[in-house]
Structure formats: structure tokens, C-alpha cells
Amino acid sequence: MTNLSAGAALRGRYLLRSLGQVDVLIDGQSVVWPARSAEELLWYLHAYPAGRYRHDILAELWGLDDTAASANRFRVALHRLRAALGRPDAVVEEHGRYTLHADLLAASDTYALHQALGQSQRSNNGREREKLLRQALASAEGEYLPHLQGDWVEQARAQHRAAVVSGYLTLSELHCAAMECPLAAQALVRAADNDPLIGEDHHQRLMTCLAMTRDRFAAIEHYRRYRYFLAHEVGDTPMLETEQLAEKIKRGDHNCRHLQGAQTKN
Structure with a gap:
């Protein structure tokens, strides 16, 4: 078996779910972690695909200085991680930098x-x-x-x-x-659901889209929720252009720039 096909076969055995329902699967079975520190180390290295040095891992993951005792804790967590995944090369060390194996990252x-x-x-x-x-x-x-x-x-x-x-x-x-x-x-x-602090121009676009595809009440409701969010979470108010757009939508005076462009061409 070539190195390429061997790598593909190994990746096929593993699945790392980091979004929503977190899980690590090997051949469809969830990994049972022998210690929380082993799982934490896995996900820390997953978050830093370029790798991290031991002193960074100790400080950022566990709030420890790089002492003999903490270095031993790191070695134990590393051993448990490799054993749980059934791969001695699950974490690769090169010139003091530790990285999660590329096959695991790709999975x-x-x-x-x-x-x-x-x-x-x-x-x-x-x-x-x-x-x-x-x-x-x-x-x-x-x-x-x-x-x-x-x-x-x-x-x-x-x-x-x-x-x-x-x-x-x-x-x-x-x-x-x-x-x-x-x-x-x-x-x-x-x-907007993922990040209410997207640029205000995008909220303006959304107001126009809602007015065009649903009705003006849906657009104004979004404006009110956005204004409430700014007031209570940011301590700010909408831009004047956003307020003016809301007033235009209330009057039924609104249009989409793409539709306007298409109408102009026709």
C-alpha cells in the first residue's frame, strides 16, 4: 500500500466532530477518554494546526508554568491521548513543537x-x-x-x-x-444569527430583503430587534442611514438595488 493510500485509509477510520455535538469516532465508535486532560490536549492541538510548544500548551491550556511536575503532567496527557486514538504518531513533535497528525486534522x-x-x-x-x-x-x-x-x-x-x-x-x-x-x-x-455585529450595511440589506420577500412588518421587526441589541449589548444606536431606511420601509418606499439594476437594463 502506498503512503498516499495508507493515509486515506487511516483518515477514513477517524472522524473528529468539533461543531455542536463534540465527539471523536474510530471506526464509528466513540473514543472513551481515560482522562479529561487527554481530550483537552487533542482539541487544543486541533485549534492550532500549525502546532504549539510545550510551554505554550501548559500555560494556555492548564495555566501551568513549565516546571518538572507540569512537564510530567504533559507527558502523561500526551501518552493517554496517543493510546486512546491507537496511534503513537497521533501527535508529532518536531524541534519542540507539537502538532496533531495531518490525517487527524483532515478527518x-x-x-x-x-x-x-x-x-x-x-x-x-x-x-x-x-x-x-x-x-x-x-x-x-x-x-x-x-x-x-x-x-x-x-x-x-x-x-x-x-x-x-x-x-x-x-x-x-x-x-x-x-x-x-x-x-x-x-x-x-x-x-446575522451567527454574529449580530456584522456590518450595519448587511442589516440594511436584510431589512430590504425582508421587505421584498415577506412584508414591511418583517423588515421593521428585524430593525427593532437590531436596535434593541445595539442598545442593550453594545450601548449604541443604529446609523442614521438605517433609521432612514426603516422609515422608508414603513411608507412602502423601498426597492432592491439588484432589481433596480435589472429594471434599468430592461
Whole structure:
């Protein structure tokens, strides 16, 4: 068996679920962790695919200095992790930097998500981009590692959330360009649900989409919820342009820029 086919076979045995319902499966069976520290080490290294040094791992994961005692704790957690996964090479060390094996990284749902997002960015075909984005976002349900806490996991969550939001915003633009208004509104709603602090221009687009695809009451309801969020979570108010758009929608005076462009061409 070649190294390439052997790697594919190994990846096929493993599945790392990091979004929503967290699990590590080997041949369809969930891994039973001998200690929480072994599982924490796995997900820490998953969050840093480029690898980390031992002193970083000890400090950021367990709040420990790099002493003899803490170094021993690290060695025990590392041994348990490798044993639980049945792979002595599950974690690779090179020049003091520890990384999760590439096969294990490639077996995770977040890897599939970011691969599909990257492929969509490289495609010049609108329908192909849409297909790739839908494929990626279908696997993006749920928070990243919701059972863990710490600055390191919060940073990783923010990165994954930003990628998902960017995917939904791109998808909404593709639907807008194709004048598929209900689908554009749906994608914008998902983006705002994942991150209410997306640019205010996107909330304005969503208000217009809702007014066009549902009714003005749905658009104004979104505006009111957004205004409430800003007031109570951020201590701010909507931009003047957003307030003016809300007033126009109340009067029934609104239109979509893509529809306006299409009407002008006709």
C-alpha cells in the first residue's frame, strides 16, 4: 500500500466532530477518554494546526508554568491521548513543537468546512461557488467545542464563526446577483444569527430583503430587534442611514438595488 493510500485509509477510520455535538469516532465508535486532560490536549492541538510548544500548551491550556511536575503532567496527557486514538504518531513533535497528525486534522468537520470555503473563493463560476458554500455551511451547525472554556478556545471559536459568517454573506451576494431574493434573505438571516455585529450595511440589506420577500412588518421587526441589541449589548444606536431606511420601509418606499439594476437594463 502506498503512503498516499495508507493515509486515506487511516483518515477514513477517524472522524473528529468539533461543531455542536463534540465527539471523536474510530471506526464509528466513540473514543472513551481515560482522562479529561487527554481530550483537552487533542482539541487544543486541533485549534492550532500549525502546532504549539510545550510551554505554550501548559500555560494556555492548564495555566501551568513549565516546571518538572507540569512537564510530567504533559507527558502523561500526551501518552493517554496517543493510546486512546491507537496511534503513537497521533501527535508529532518536531524541534519542540507539537502538532496533531495531518490525517487527524483532515478527518475533522472544521477541516472540511474551511476546505470547502477556500474552494468556493477560488472558483470563478457563480453556481459552483454557491454549491461549494452550501456544502461547507451544511457542516457548520453548532458552536465550536461548546464543552470547553478558555481564552484559546474563545479565539478559535471567533475564527470559525467569522469564516461561517463570511460564507453566508458571500452566499447572500450570489443570490442577490441572481435576483433570488428569498434565498438571499435566508442567507443574511443566518449570518446575522451567527454574529449580530456584522456590518450595519448587511442589516440594511436584510431589512430590504425582508421587505421584498415577506412584508414591511418583517423588515421593521428585524430593525427593532437590531436596535434593541445595539442598545442593550453594545450601548449604541443604529446609523442614521438605517433609521432612514426603516422609515422608508414603513411608507412602502423601498426597492432592491439588484432589481433596480435589472429594471434599468430592461
